[in-house]
Amino acid sequence: MSRQNTLHVPSLRFRLLLWLLVPGLVLAAGLLTKNYLGVKEVADRVQDRLLVALAVTISEHVINSSGDMLSRDIELLLSQFTREDTYYRVNGPNGAFVTGHYALPELSVDTPIQPGVPQFYNTVYLGEDVRVVTMKYLVSGSGLQGWVTIDVTQTRRERDRLVRDELLGSATDFVVLMILGGLFAWIGVTRGLAPLQQLQQAIRRRSTDDLRPIRHVMPREVSEVVFALNGLLERLERSISANQRFIADASHQLRTPLATVQAEAEWARRHASNEADRDALDRILIETRQTARLATQLLNLARVSPEGRKATSASRVDLVDFAARVTGDWVSPALRHGIDLGFEDHSNAMSCHVDNASEVLLREMLVNLIENALAYCSEGSSVTVRVIGPASAIGPVLEIEDDGPGIPLADRQRVLDRFVRLDGSNNHGCGLGLSIVREVADAHRADLILDDGTRGRGLKISVVFPF
Ligand SMILES: Nc1ncnc2c1ncn2[C@@H]1O[C@H](COP(=O)(O)OP(=O)(O)OP(=O)(O)O)[C@@H](O)[C@H]1O
Numbered sequence: 178m179s180r181q182n183t184l185h186v187p188s189l190r191f192r193l194l195l196w197l198l199v200p201g202l203v204l205a206a207g208l209l210t211k212n213y214l215g216v217k218e219v220a221d222r223v224q225d226r227l228l229v230a231l232a233v234t235i236s237e238h239v240i241n242s243s244g245d246m247l248s249r250d251i252e253l254l255l256s257q258f259t260r261e262d263t264y265y266r267v268n269g270p271n272g273a274f275v276t277g278h279y280a281l282p283e284l285s286v287d288t289p290i291q292p293g294v295p296q297f298y299n300t301v302y303l304g305e306d307v308r309v310v311t312m313k314y315l316v317s318g319s320g321l322q323g324w325v326t327i328d329v330t331q332t333r334r335e336r337d338r339l340v341r342d343e344l345l346g347s348a349t350d351f352v353v354l355m356i357l358g359g360l361f362a363w364i365g366v367t368r369g370l371a372p373l374q375q376l377q378q379a380i381r382r383r384s385t386d387d388l389r390p391i392r393h394v395m396p397r398e399v400s401e402v403v404f405a406l407n408g409l410l411e412r413l414e415r416s417i418s419a420n421q422r423f424i425a426d427a428s429h430q431l432r433t434p435l436a437t438v439q440a441e442a443e444w445a446r447r448h449a450s451n452e453a454d455r456d457a458l459d460r461i462l463i464e465t466r467q468t469a470r471l472a473t474q475l476l477n478l479a480r481v482s483p484e485g486r487k488a489t490s491a492s493r494v495d496l497v498d499f500a501a502r503v504t505g506d507w508v509s510p511a512l513r514h515g516i517d518l519g520f521e522d523h524s525n526a527m528s529c530h531v532d533n534a535s536e537v538l539l540r541e542m543l544v545n546l547i548e549n550a551l552a553y554c555s556e557g558s559s560v561t562v563r564v565i566g567p568a569s570a571i572g573p574v575l576e577i578e579d580d581g582p583g584i585p586l587a588d589r590q591r592v593l594d595r596f597v598r599l600d601g602s603n604n605h606g607c608g609l610g611l612s613i614v615r616e617v618a619d620a621h622r623a624d625l626i627l628d629d630g631t632r633g634r635g636l637k638i639s640v641v642f643p644f
């Protein structure tokens with residue numbers, strides 16, 4: 178699945194955080210509500226008890242003072258102590274107003290007041306929310322006898338403030354809790370997902386030809402995935418091996434009959450009696466040579482492919498010595514093409530060894546590069562194979578430079594693909610040489626750079642080995 182296709186699928190981290198944080202949020206909101214209701218109830222209860230105490234006190238005062246109102250000092254003390262405005266009214270046993278605030282709200286007539294049982298309710302007085310207690314209180318002496326009715330009303334400012342403060346405090350705790358919870362959840366999820374990240378990196382680090390099983394120790398849930406992946410890798414490797422073997426066998430099988438056809442065609446060409454036969458046999462010979470070249474290159478490609486490489490042994494190769502030897506072998510063929518092939522040692526006496534290298538593969542690479550230079554440069558050209566010593570952060574470089582037609586910048590990437598030949602190339606190749614070169618460079622973890630020749634002419638191909 179491409180990265181784009183996965184964009185609308187929520188990430189695992191998102192899902193885990195969602196499932197951790199949303200229930201946490203709901204839980205915390207529930208606790209906050211419960212806390213708020215609890216505090217409200219306690220505040221109401223405290224205020225109600227205070228109201229009853231005030232009602233009793235005021236009734237006693239009225240009895241003792243024969244119906245006088247509370248003194249200004251007591252009222253002041255009361256409001257300072259409770260931080261609320263307190264109003265009261267006392268009605269005599271016959272319901273007549275005795276003292277206090279005449280205009281206080283009345284309890285609805287439907288609610289009977291039982292003697293000694295306080296009734297509480299909320300209402301509005303002087304434009305403010307108030308809490309009221311109404312109760313009957315038995316008095317005797319100093320003019321008043323029987324059950325007086327007393328209403329004590331108190332504003333709810335302080336009580337509301339207390340509840341608000343409490344709510345604010347809980348809400349602050351709630352926010353801090355959510356932030357810390359979110360942070361810990363994030364850390365936990367990140368740590369929990371770390372094995373998946375490791376697996377991702379292990380797969381990313383792999384080159385395309387490394388099909389060995391993944392050996393990382395993983396938690397049980399992930400190891401199931403790794404197990405399945407390793408099974409797939411194994412099947413893939415088997416299938417690729419079978420394909421490679423088939424290509425190698427097929428090209429090998431083709432080479433012998435092709436050589437026979439070629440030899441027969443050459444013999445027939447030599448003994449042909451007329452021009453038309455000779456032309457036809459020439460065409461057969463060209464096609465046969467090209468098919469033979471294709472079979473050879475296919476076999477070479479199979480040899481340098483990841484599967485074929487397994488058969489070659491790795492060793493330490495001295496690049497200067499190796500390149501000088503291979504170039505030496507090709508000086509005579511180059512001369513036959515009228516091309517001056519030379520070797521330059523720019524190692525500056527530095528070690529130009531390549532570790533874990535395969536000389537067989539390196540030879541295949543260099544031969545293909547020399548063959549290309551000889552095939553695409555015209556007579557009189559010069560071709561140079563060069564070895565440059567390692568520099569900062571890069572290892573030794575094997576270069577081959579010619580002053581032929583070169584490869585246009587736009588085509589330098591695609592010529593490395595299989596069966597790509599540029600327009601105007603002669604007919605002898607099959608477009609596999611540079612693919613072989615790239616495979617060998619990859620096998621040695623070397624970079625392949627195609628550039629203009631030094632004098633702005635021709636082609637310079639550099640194989641930069643790792644440090
Ligand atoms: N030194 C060069 N100068 C100019 N063009 C080149 C050079 N080397 C390669 N090319 C171009 O790149 C193309 C691909 O080269 P490559 O070696 O992959 O295939 P080929 O030479 O056509 O076939 P073969 O597989 O037989 O080598 C060539 O067809 C040619 O057009």
Ligand SMILES: [Mg+2]
Pocket residue numbers: 545548549606609610611
């Ligand atoms: Mg070639």
